Amino acid sequence: MSADARLTGWLAAARAVRGAGPWRAALRRLVADRAALAAALFLLCVATGSLAAPFLPLASPQVMQLGEPRPPRLVPLGDHGWAHRVTLEFELEEALRSREMLARTEQTLVALARRACGAQARVFRRGQREETHGLALVLPYRRDLDPARGSELAARLAQHLAAETVDGKLHLRGGGDVAVRLVGASATDGYGTTSRFDAWLLARRQACFGFWQLGPLLGTDAKGRDLLARLVFGSRISLAVALAGAFVSLFVGVVYGAVSGYAGGKLDERMMRFVDVLYSIPFLFVVIFVITLLDAWQAELAGLGIGRMTAFFLVLGLVTWLTMARVVRGEVRALRQREFVEAARVLGASHARILAVHILPHLLGLVAVYLTLTLPSVMLYEAFLSFLGLGVRAPDVSWGLLAADALEAISPLSITWWLVLGPALFLGSTLLALNVLGDGLRDALDPRLGPAGGAR
């Protein structure tokens, strides 16, 4: 074997060790850390549930039933009045008094709706007393019945109705004529969805669960809205805000910190002083300002596609990257002195390559840990703003808003305990999982802490 060939062999072996060793080991340690694994799985569930919220058989987070807040009840899946629906309201002839006529009218209209819309309609509401002459049909949610097209649907129905009425009277099955007029059509999916993805999920839900939904497992709030549904739908905003904060902190913070730490010298000094300057600005003030600005200019900004949420993301990103930049910079400065970086430099690698190939991978652990710390703080920030009344807007809902509502539910006169329990449970367990995962990641990526990491 020539010396060259042997050298190549050694290098290959060395590369194999580098490529597989630390990361596979870290992963193994992480998996061995049962708590961290459970936390990761839990977070995965939360994220999936949040993303797929419209698919879950939940009550509507928005539709109200005025009255008392109701405590949790263990109600299984059932037909509790499905809130995601298209409602068609008819006005019936005043003379229509007998139950029998009403029943036949309902039958006829259900059949008509089926022909018109191709969906299985059912009677949703009739006048509370018999002499009230109204009738509402409800169609199950289908993808082609999305709310934006509710009126289109009604138009189709109106056409069919017009085609089958003579002199304004509809001929009923089994005899008799009744004057029927379509007075309204409204479509709601119960939370004002706009995205096609959600509409698709709703349609899937309809296919899987039909009219069934879960009862108030976590109770309802003072306006009779299902707390569980609000928490699940609220997770979408809370998680989105958290992820956005993490994302900005990841990209801006890591790149800024890495460049500053790697460059060193004057540039580093200036870049870090700039971070100091930003650090000194009380960011709450900026947040309040941006939000007041947004309130004042909302029409104009909405035209640009900027809503309160976007502003949240922007501002939270502004706040969160600073710490990350500092931490990363410190680590890069330490790494820069290390032998393998020296070696790469001697071998003539470019700065960009050294940063990307030799330094950034070493930051992963640190960055992962800091991210798991950033996420909770961003979520709490959102809660904090909700408390000040500057958080998300009704009817949108977030965990922070629900937590702020929870404070309202605590008083020496009465504690509506389930309004505290729900948000505390969701916020607490998610942040707990994040922290446990962060600890697990740190232990896994830092083998020095030894194998006991798996024993906890």
Add this chain to the structure above:
Amino acid sequence: MSSTWRERLRHGLLLMLALPFVLALVALGRRARLERADVAFANGGEVTSLDPQVVTGQAEGRVMNALYEGLTVKHPETLAPLPGMAESWEFAEDGLTWTFRLRDARWSNGDTLDSADFLWSWRRLLEPETAAAGAYHLFCVQGARAYAEGAHDPARREALWSAVGLAAPDARTLVVTLARPTPWFLALTSYHALFPLHRASLEHFQQRFPARWESEWMQPGHLVTNGPFKLRERRVNDRLRLVKNPEYWDAANVALRTLDVLALEHVHTALNLYLAGEVDWIDRVPPALVEELLARPDFRPAPYLASYFYRVNVTRPPCDDVRVRRALALAIDRHALTTKVLKKGERPSWSLTPEGLAGYARPELAHARDAAPEAAFAADCAEARALLAAAGYGPERPFPPLELHYNTSETHRDVAEVLADGWRRTLGIEVVLANQEWKAYLDAQVHLRYDVSRSSWIGDYADPQNFLEVFLSDGDNNRTGFGNAEYDRRVAEAAAARDPVRRLALLSEAEALLLAELPILPIYSYVSQNLVNPRLGGFFANVQDEHPPKFWHWKERPR
């Protein structure tokens, strides 16, 4: 490197760390704890000023009523005028000339208070330099408006002043000539804009501190007042400590020695303090706890001269169509809102003016009536749908999304959510809820950048005029784009009318017009929400929710 400096500094570091704690303890020590006042009450936020002529707002009014006194004071229960600085008054046949006989009163520093003080104070109220928000209250006086508007011209100032219908024939007499009959003028004299100010002290501080005289003048010890109490201590955002004013003419009948006015923004905090017995009266309660509170004897909401309604922007589609406005107004389930959400006994309202205006035939927006509110509402909804259809909205032409503005507050959020939900369900209208902070909300309202905007009006005095003049075409507070010549004419005629019956009839006609045009969607009449220590005597529920502390006393000795 030499490490000696480092060592030395490191020892200093511990000191540096300890320093804030030491400072904290010093700060704590300096703030000697205040004794519990005889009575303490929660007063919303910090009052903006102690100058009765520039402040507006209920919280400020309460403090002014304790510190100052006008010609008359209000009876704590009936609100009828009682003698204050004036011991008696009479008015001429024409109802325009009022003669007040002042009593022998003194300022808190012992100076005598005479009719010249009133003349000077009222002139200051009108002067542009004062920039007093409440100056218009005096416009009912002959020549006052002209003076206020012309006084920036130094050349004309004195001439204009001499034309103002105010005169002080002697030190104890004040003669006021009104421009037009003003039934509420006597009530106005108990309003804080018309309180007297101590000229000597004010001018003294203005001269000594030309730039920041206000902050000097208002300091405890500097401020000279004429009311039942005087200022002892003031901590921003914490409290005003008032003590009994021994120079006050009726000091013998003022029971409280000390009175604390607490600036409590957070309603839960106020409630906690009340429940812990540290505060004797709070003026708002958390909406979520109304039911628990109603079970208590110390919470008795009472009708209040204030209306809750939504303004509608009549200048932009879709609400430029009166049919749409009427549909929106009808499709509000006021009964469900007041009984299931607000729960304090608020009265559903189909009018701008609240209940309880004596002699006034209050018109209502035409709506279905039925013993069963559900049935009436169903009928209203049917009409609303028909109206929308008539306006051209229907299956073929969906109603555009409606922007509903409200300012940040739990109650406003509740009402807006319920109404939006109702409109969505009954009319199929998609409502965009725009929660805004106060100033942005106001700005959008003033500049008509909204479709529907939450509003309310609290009566300054018990007269429909006060509510109806808001919606005059050129009214500063109109904010809807509404303008109706017929309406303006009726309100103006009423203002000039000498016959009270005719006046009220004209106003009633005007309101009927307003309710046909509907630049507003009436929702409900307020109730007061006072939670008061039942042993606090001299505190009565009344329609203006005014509770002058002069009359307060403990029914039995406090613990």
Add this chain to the structure above:
Amino acid sequence: MSLFAVHDLAVEFPTAAGVVRAVDGLSFTLEAGETLALVGESGSGKSQSVLALLGLLAAPGRVVAGRAFFEEKNLLRLPERELAALRGRRLAVVFQDPLAALHPLLTLERQLTEHLCWHRRDTRAAARAAAAAALAEVGLEPPERFLAAYPHELSGGQRQRALIAMALLLEPAVLFADEPTTALDVRVQAQVLTLLKELQRRRGTALVFVTHDLGLLPGFADRVQVLYAGRTVEEGPVEAVLARPLHPYTRGLFASLPRLDGPLAFPLPSIPGAPPPPLARPSGCAFHPRCALARAECRTRVPELEEVRGAPRRRSACFAWPELLAEVTH
């Protein structure tokens, strides 16, 4: 009665994947003034033995068997308080990496005096004087300057000298030196060893010298014990062992030393293969997969460490020692 006697020391580390026996049946005795070298590759258990004897094993490591007698006490059974009272005073240790072993945030003065103040109840001034003298003795002069210095301000050799001064300040009976020169360059290495030897001679301290470098031993250590995979494979006087290794492993180690007295081989001969992973030790003699002399019984039976007949004070744990002895004698 020896000054220090260890019998059958065994140390285990429970891990998620299984129990690792890091030290298995280590025994040695030590007389006053004597130097014993423990030699082995990393992972052979030499450092863990030292830590175990001093009660400094890091969690989750634990001593599972053995006795260690010093001044008539069994160190392995001693309560932590009493053991701590011996540590630093009667038993001292110098660790491998002098930068890591010194507290980075404390001056040398603090680090050199605190145990004096604790063990001997010295006053600050007395401790400081003693520390200064000790620094001077290890060649760090002027001592005042070094007392005020922080570890990062010193060179590697200076740090190691400081550590040695620290260890010897209380005149311990036994000094454990755990690869004290590994982190240093060769010239400094020699200086430090000379210093160590000199100080040992002057004080009559017994020295346990842990190293992986056989080349340091001639003239420095009296006896040597070679460890492989936690077990002693060979033991004897340094000169004798180096002259005639009686275990194939020792022989391999010795062969891989560059020799100045012969032709330079490139690459240096090395022992084929790598030390076994601690969790997958081969059956029988742990060295057999790498051994040229391996035979059937090596796979099944663990060779005992036994006296070598014909070579005084020597022991070997190889079935083939008679052949090795014969081969060398040839």
Add this chain to the structure above:
Amino acid sequence: MTRFLVRRALWFLLTVWLVVSVSFVLMRAVRGGPFSGERALAPAIEARLAERYHLDWPLWKQYLQYVGPFDWSEHGTGFLGGDGTRPFGGLLALDLGPSFRYRDFTVNDILAQSLPISATLGALALLVALALGVPAGIFSAVKRGSTLDLLVRLAATIGIALPNFVVAGLLLVFFVFQLGLLPPAGWGGLRHLVLPAFVLGLPYAAYVARLVRSGMLEVLSSDFVRTARAKGLPERIVLVRHALRAAILPLVTYLGPATAGILTGSLVVEKIFAIPGTGSHFVNSALNRDYTLAMGVTLVYTVLVYTLNLAVDLAHALLDPRLAPEEGA
């Protein structure tokens, strides 16, 4: 060292200038003026008020007046002139101007009254954070894997995870209304500060505990702690003098942001417990469009936070001899 401080002072001035300018622009960009209200002011009166507070001037003029090198007000004397008693006006003379909303107060008055209160609360909260967090972190690290460790970690996580206003609500009900131990709100004696300081400090205590724990874990397995043990020092000294000394460095770095967080975060606690600190002005002044107060509060906080961060850098450099102060970031 001097060079370092001088350079920092220059950056400090730059920071302050930046914050003043940005907040000035932001403040004026927001819709809604300081004098709007439920009842509109008569236009003439509004104009008068604007005139009094110089809102009728062009923005650049208002800005220069606020910062202070020029003074065009009726009492001023023009370039580099205050009201005749001082060489400068405005910010340069540390005069933050009159409050627009609270006409009886200058911004200086308000800050002088409220800042010591916030500082007291903050100092106590920091004390709570350290007094709870440091021992908990040490115990949890030393007894790693024990039930105690688990409990501490759980408590720390909950402390971080629950918004502190919810914690405040629960503590209020329990300590004030169930046990009757403490007053529900207000400002007066130390009793009034127990709950607020606790609530404010709790999340930071949790964070401190985590930091100390991980720092201790890292340090406890380090060679120098082994050296200390090898010297026969008792465990107590090893832990405190050797391990904690090194483990505390990240904590010192964290103290800067933590103190800033406590100071600005105090507004929720101040609101719930009716403490008349600066926190409530923080939000309200912006919402009320009280231009000067909002800017004054921002400025003061900026100065505080900058100073704190600088102090932390210095402390870090002092505690860690490996860092020259020039690198003390």
